Amino acid sequence: MSIEVQHISKSFGSFHALKDVSLRVKSGELMALLGPSGSGKTSLLRIISGLDRPDVNPLAKVIMNNEDMISTSAGNRRVGFVFQHYALFRHMTVFDNIAFGMRMRRKKERPSKAEIKNKVEQLLHLIQLDNMGNRYPLQLSGGQRQRVALARALAIEPKVLLLDEPFGALDARVREDLRRWLRRLHKEIQITTLFVTHDQEEALELADRVVVMNEGRIEQIGTPEEVFHSPRTEFVMKFLGSVNLFHGRIERGKAVFGSWKVSGPEAGKEEGTPARLFVRPYDMTIVREGDPAHGSNAVIRRIQSAGPYVKIELEHESGENIIAEMSHERHESLKPLVGEKVAVSLKNVRVFTEDYTI
C-alpha cells in the first residue's frame, strides 16, 4: 500500500519542525528518511503514524491506499510503528507483547486464543526467537528487543511499517547484522516500509529510495545512487559522505578556485558571484610536483594508512585543510612523505553557486 503526504507542516512553538512537506512512498517500497537531528524526519514519521498531528491546514493530507487518513486516530490507521527505544511493555513477556495488538481488538474482530498463539509463534519464528516467548524484555539483548518490537508491530497485520531510528541504540556489529536481516525480511513480506535514520550508510545500504531532509524540508528524493552521485544541493553533498570544500568565484564564464578552473552553466552568472566547489576525498589525485598534471599545490600534513584506504591530510595553498584518499597500491608506488609538497588534481567536482549547480 502506498503512502502519500501532502503539505505537512509542524511547529512546536516558534520552532518549525516541518515546512510544507510532500512525499510519496510507493507500494512495497523500503524508503529511508535521512537527515541530521532536528531535520524533522521523526516528526514526519509520527505524523504519518497518527501519533502526532500536523499543523492545521486544509491542504494537509496523509493518504494511504487512496484514502485520506488525516483525521483517523493512530489506532485505526493499521500502521506498524517501531519505536527508537523499542517501547516494549516491560511487565509483559515477549509472547504477551506480540499478542497485545490482537488481544486489544474488539470482541467481534478478536482472533481466538489458539489463533493468537499460532500467530505469535509464527512471528517468533520469523524474528528467530522461537522458545523465547516467556522471557521478559529486560532479559533480552538490544537486538532481540528490536526484533520483538518489530514482531509486535507486524502482529496487527499493518498495511505500512514505520521504524524510528530502528538501529540507533545498538552497537555497530549488531546493527549491521540486523540491517541485513531487515532487508531480507522486507523482501520476504513486501510491506511498504518507511524508516528514519541519521546514518547515511544505513540509508544507502538498506533503502530502495532515500529522502534527504534538512531543517524541516526535503532536500532530495532518489535512489541511493542518485543522491550519492548526483546530489542536488550542497547539503546533500555534505551530508552523504565526507567532502572537501573550496571557496572561489565566477570569472569570465568559469568558476575559479585558485589554479582550478571549472566551466559549466555558471557562464551566465554574474562576474564575481561566490561559488563553492565540492569534491570527495577519493576523487582527489595526488601527484608529485613537476608532473605534467595541472594540479594546485598542497603540503602533506599526515598520512593514515590503517583502513581500507590510505587517508592523507593536506594543507592546500589557499590555507584550507583537505583530505584525500588513495588505494594502498597507489600509496605503495607513490610513497608520499609527511611535509612533502605535492600537486593535487580533481575529478567529479560539483560546483554550487547561489542557485545553480554544474
Next chain:
Amino acid sequence: MDTDMRSSMQRLIQFFMRCITITFVVLFLVLPLYVILSEATGEGMSVFFRAVTHQETLQALTLTICTLFIILPLNILFGIAAAWTLTKYEFRGKSVLSALIDLPFSVPPVIAGFILILFLGRHGTLGFLLEKLDTQIIFAAPAVIVATLFVTFPFVARELVPLMQEQGVDEEQAAVSLGASAFQTFFHVTLPNIKWALFYGIILSTARAMGEFGAVSVVSGHIRGKTITLPLHIEILYNEYNFTAAFAVSSLLVTLAMSTLVVKEIVYWRSGKKQTRPTGGFLESPETPDL
C-alpha cells in the same frame, strides 16, 4: 600494613554508625512503643479492654476508618490524574501546578484547618451556599473528611510522578499505535507499570490519614460521639487524666499504624523482587546469536 589500618578504621566507623542508628531507634521508637503498651495494660487487661471497647472509642475508630475509606479512592483518583497531567503532557504553568500540589506538605495542618473554616464555615466564603443547601460541613463529620483529604492528597501523586516521568509515554503510544483504546492502554499498560508506586502512595496516605491531628482538631469542633477521631479521642482522654485509657487507645492506633507499616514492607519487598527478577536473572545464553 597501611591497608590493614584503613580497613580496621572503616570497620570502626561502620560500627559507630550502626551504634548511633540502633540507639536512636531504641530511644525514639522501641522504648516509646514499649511504654505505650505497658502503660495501656498497666492496670490489667480488663481496664484495657474496657477503654478500647468504650462507646466513644468505637465511634472514634469508626469515624477514622470511614474517613479512610472515603479519602483513599479520592486520593487514588486525584493522584493518578495529577501525576498523569504532570508527566505525560506539556503545558504552560506546569511547574506552578507541580508546586501547588506540594502545598499541603508545607502548610502546617493547623493553618490548613483554619483555611477550611474560613472557606466552608458559616461565615466563610461558601458559607451562604451551604446554609441555603441546609448542610453543615465545619464542626461536623464531613469537615474531618475534607481536612484529612487536604493533608493527604499529595501523597499518591508524589509517589507516582518520578516513576511516570522516568517511564515516559513510549509504552502508552506503542499501545495506542497497536489499536488499544484509552481505557485499555490505562489498564493494560499504565496501571501495571505504576501499581507498586501507587500502592506505596496509598499506604503513606493511609498512615497520614489515621494520624492526622492538627487540621482535624481545628475543624471537627470536638463533638463527643460525633466528630472525634482516634487521635482526638486520645487527646481528650489524656486531658481528662485518664492515662490508662489514653494509652490503651494509643496502642490501638499504633497497632493500625504498625500494620500499615508491615503491609508497606511486604509491598516493598514484593515490588523489589518483581523488579530484580528480570534483570537478576539475565539469561543471555552464549549460544543465542546476538542479532
